[in-house]
Amino acid sequence: MGHTARVSAVVWIAALSLVSWLWLLLCQGFFWRTDVRLPPAPRDPVDWPDVCVVVPARDEAAVLPESLPSLLAQEYPGRAEVFLVDDGSTDGTGDLARALAGRLGGLPLTVASPGEPPAGWTGKLWAVRHGIALAGAREPEFLLLTDADIAHAPDSLRRLVASARAGGYDLVSQMARLRVESLWERLVVPAFVYFFAQLYPFRRIGRRGARTAAAAGGCVLLRTEAARGARIPDAIRQAVIDDVALARAVKGAGGHIWLGLAEHVDSVRPYPRLHDLWRMVARSAYAQLRHSPLLLAGTVMGLALVYLVPPLALVAGIALGSVPVGVLGAGAWAVMTATYAPMLRYYRLPLWTAPLLPFTAFLYLLMTVDSAVRHYRGRGAAWKGRTYARPQAVPGEEEPLCEK
Missing domain, CATH: 3.90.550.10 (Spore Coat Polysaccharide Biosynthesis Protein SpsA; Chain A)
Incomplete structure (x- = not known):
């Protein structure tokens, strides 16, 4: 009975991850497309401004x-x-x-x-x-x-x-x-x-x-x-x-x-180096979350559900012998990989690296947590010899759930 309950819980978590990816695919403004480029002007201005x-x-x-x-x-x-x-x-x-x-x-x-x-x-x-x-x-x-x-x-x-x-x-x-x-x-x-x-x-x-x-x-x-x-x-x-x-x-x-x-x-x-990129992200990640512990916790859980659950569910499905868990995890991972491929193509990088996105997302999760730690240690957003211990966050706005 306990084994069945555990498998059932994993199925629901994997299903939620797949639903999240289907929502992102269809309802988040087609964010994964990379064809939003500078609109061409039909004609040059008659007088070029200063x-x-x-x-x-x-x-x-x-x-x-x-x-x-x-x-x-x-x-x-x-x-x-x-x-x-x-x-x-x-x-x-x-x-x-x-x-x-x-x-x-x-x-x-x-x-x-x-x-x-x-x-x-x-x-x-x-x-x-x-x-x-x-x-x-x-x-x-x-x-x-x-x-x-x-x-x-x-x-x-x-x-x-x-x-x-x-x-x-x-x-x-x-x-x-x-x-x-x-x-x-x-x-x-x-x-x-x-x-x-x-x-x-x-x-x-x-x-x-x-x-x-x-x-x-x-x-x-x-x-x-x-x-x-x-x-x-x-x-x-x-x-x-x-x-x-x-x-x-x-x-x-x-x-x-x-x-x-x-x-x-x-x-x-x-x-x-990874250190250079880590510092770039960590200096402002917690400011993006308005220095809110609740938003930080929600972000960590969201990143885990969306990016980490799919590969873990696939592995769990194989280990537990559960076809539904494995299929749901593989499906979510496939959608994730497909949405990341256009960005890799834009950067002229090999598409075979797209399935590595969960690992990169895990690094970003750690960078975000580190950003919060730096903030509470009084180091805040440090950049080129200056430290802004309690910088003003960008005001947040709630977005419509499905706006394309």
């Missing part, structure tokens, strides 16, 4: 020679200017930027430093504020907020502006293609983008009236008028997950936003 590019940079000398030249070389028909804001670097970032601009030419470059951020500001957003203030004197129609580790194709700015004008968007953001050269990058990075899309389905973000809002901080084209209306960046000055907070502020103020995967916008920052 654009100011704002690049916050802190200790970026290692990646700047790969990223900054791509901005200076933008083939933009209108007037464009680059403002690199040196956020207290100790590795000569500002001097290197000036040297690169002097040697390469291209778009005009201004390098400035606002000093240490005051209380209540994260360093990046304080630098962005300073850059936007400098750009304000040029009265640009658009601001391009891009990170110092992002390399742009020569026509990137032109395509962003044309799409924003044609679609009437106040914010257009592209999730840069991250580097996947090391073993750990190949294992962890595509899953990072996959999980992000699962939380913020791109199709919902671009739909007027939908509450889902997110952006990718590496590449955000923002209408200056929309930035003023949403009080950017002052309204989000403490946000650690600043790109999502930015998008929510703009959408909350009535702006029309869009987010998709990039084709010619790439991150050049390497994450060769």
Whole structure:
């Protein structure tokens, strides 16, 4: 009787996991599809608007020679200017930027430093504020907020502006293609983008009236008028997950936003070791959960049910000699693998690695728990010598259960 009860319990858990995957497959905005790309403009604007590019940079000398030249070389028909804001670097970032601009030419470059951020500001957003203030004197129609580790194709700015004008968007953001050269990058990075899309389905973000809002901080084209209306960046000055907070502020103020995967916008920052990737995720994971122990517990249980139960149920079905348990586990694992395959294809990685997603999800579960531990030890979100012990979380919003 006890053996039968145990098998019955495992059957129900495996069935719940499979139902969860069928719901995700059909009712979570088709998050697993990777065809949400920058909308092509039917025609170029008659008059190209002025654009100011704002690049916050802190200790970026290692990646700047790969990223900054791509901005200076933008083939933009209108007037464009680059403002690199040196956020207290100790590795000569500002001097290197000036040297690169002097040697390469291209778009005009201004390098400035606002000093240490005051209380209540994260360093990046304080630098962005300073850059936007400098750009304000040029009265640009658009601001391009891009990170110092992002390399742009020569026509990137032109395509962003044309799409924003044609679609009437106040914010257009592209999730840069991250580097996947090391073993750990190949294992962890595509899953990072996959999980992000699962939380913020791109199709919902671009739909007027939908509450889902997110952006990718590496590449955000923002209408200056929309930035003023949403009080950017002052309204989000403490946000650690600043790109999502930015998008929510703009959408909350009535702006029309869009987010998709990039084709010619790439991150050049390497994450060769698991430690590097772990630190990237752990610094903000608990902030995403609004520093709530209840949300943390729910997230851990949810990750276990959705990602860990399928392979465990398959093994349990074989061990217990239970066909229903094995079939349910295999079915859930198959759906999971199928939804992950498009992301691997986008990153040009072999599809045979898709079944490894449960292992990667387990790593993310541990990173999330570690993020909470760091928070309660007072280390909070640590990044490049700064620690935000109790950073402001991004306000959460409940999503409709089945919105496609």
